[in-house]
Amino acid sequence: MTGTQTMTDAVLWTVIIGLAVGSFGLRFLFLGFVGDRPLPRWLLRLLRYTAVAILPALVTPLVIWPKANGGEPDPMKLAAAAVTFAVGYLTRQVLPAVLAGALTLIVPALLF
Numbered sequence: 001m002t003g004t005q006t007m008t009d010a011v012l013w014t015v016i017i018g019l020a021v022g023s024f025g026l027r028f029l030f031l032g033f034v035g036d037r038p039l040p041r042w043l044l045r046l047l048r049y050t051a052v053a054i055l056p057a058l059v060t061p062l063v064i065w066p067k068a069n070g071g072e073p074d075p076m077k078l079a080a081a082a083v084t085f086a087v088g089y090l091t092r093q094v095l096p097a098v099l100a101g102a103l104t105l106i107v108p109a110l111l112f
Contacts (some may be wrong), residue, residue, distance in 0.1 A: 055094075080104040 063081045065071050084101030
């Protein structure tokens with residue numbers, strides 16, 4: 001589809017149903033088939049890092065290639081990402097890291 005074409009209702013519902021089936025299938029794989037058995041230690045260790053990897057995976061494209069700036073990185077967003085990373089690395093906690101990054105974006109906007 002090009003940028004000027006609209007999505008039909010049939011295509012939209014096909015995508016929604018496909019995503020729902022895929023999401024259910026992934027959850028059922030772990031809960032339905034494996035839910036009553038103990039998982040290996042190595043897999044449990046790897047699964048601990050899944051939540052930690054999701055936030056950077058969602059935020060990185062918005063910092064590096066922001067659509068609002070035409071794909072040009074914004075120095076304030078880069079600074080907020082660096083502060084968030086540094087505070088997260090030093091404290092090993094998500095909430096202080098996110099708050100520090102948010103303050104890095106908000107405080108200069110309030111002052112200037």
